[in-house]
């Protein structure tokens with residue numbers, strides 16, 4: 001039994017899972033929401049489930065949660081009281097999802113004070129994410145002293161991107177002083193999905209060229225050569241690239257100047273608009289692709305425009321990365337939309353037969369995977385590979401502590 005906890009800490013929520021790596025059983029599935037919500041009592045919520053131990057009753061507690069430390073303390077207290085952790089051999093380590101590892105972190109890293117300090121120094125690059133991640137790490141160290149804690153970075157997989165792809169055509173001083181460059185995100189997913197796709201096709205990962213489309217509420221595309229990331233659509237922040245649920249993706253960089261001059265938008269207004277009010281939602285009011293497809297089928301034109309824009313932009317990146325790679329063994333779809341929407345996959349890949357991509361309508365139908373959805377004759381295979389970010393964080397965290405002898 002090897003029980004690994006995975007912590008994904010946002011500014012107002014904690015997602016916590018404990019997986020038994022030997023059986024892949026989900027031992028604890030927990031969510032704390034409403035952290036630091038000052039609107040009133042009763043807004044905090046702790047939800048605990050124990051899928052591998054159905055005899056243990058679910059726990060739901062509605063109680064104000066003052067901060068991350070308090071949320072983590074509640075979560076551990078309730079979990080420990082059930083005895084499930086001991087039943088599965090106790091926690092071997094905790095893997096933390098950390099959004100930004102900058103140029104400092106190219107692999108999962110055992111957390112020390114120096115590592116925490118380095119993650120703190122990266123806050124200017126990820127002001128919305130790294131502070132919550134740091135609080136989560138601190139809180140976990142408090143409630144689980146003596147258990148190794150590992151940081152697994154969203155950016156790490158993309159540290160193989162070469163300078164001509166990661167640099168922006170801006171004055172050097174911005175890179176030298178502020179590390180303004182493309183970092184890329186969803187790295188855990190792109191890494192896992194590309195390795196799984198290579199294994200599915202029986203191609204050694206070091207020979208594998210692929211384009212991975214991670215299409216969820218956040219969305220990004222990665223070009224993979226020889227198993228390594230060589231370009232990706234997200235940039236300095238997760239805003240660049242594809243159109244997403246509520247994020248704009250690529251826009252004309254002169255837009256901030258235009259809006260400041262013509263609408264007097266503040267930095268905060270602009271940030272909110274691009275991150276929360278744009279993308280699918282900005283075009284049709286919905287950011288859920290299921291709802292958009294239903295509305296489209298009922299003849300709704302703004303839903304159709306949102307759908308068409310989403311697919312068109314993904315298709316443009318697909319074409320660009322085919323040119324980057326030259327030889328492409330596989331195009332791989334993953335995440336909520338990529339795994340579950342045959343209509344989006346069809347819209348992205350249709351008519352690409354001259355480029356060696358031919359979908360099989362029958363195989364493309366239906367949700368889930370892993371599966372091959374291209375025709376037998378398609379030069380480039382098209383696959384659906386479900387992403388498993390939490391499992392991958394657990395595997396990497398375990399590998400890291402083995403290497404470190406922790």
Ligand code: AMP
Nearest residue numbers: 216217287288289290335336337340341
């Ligand atoms: P994720 O961020 O990976 O959880 O993906 C969330 C997105 O997946 C949302 O836009 C959902 O609407 C979308 N999604 C989930 N299931 C389906 C489905 N059956 N058809 C279309 N989109 C789906």
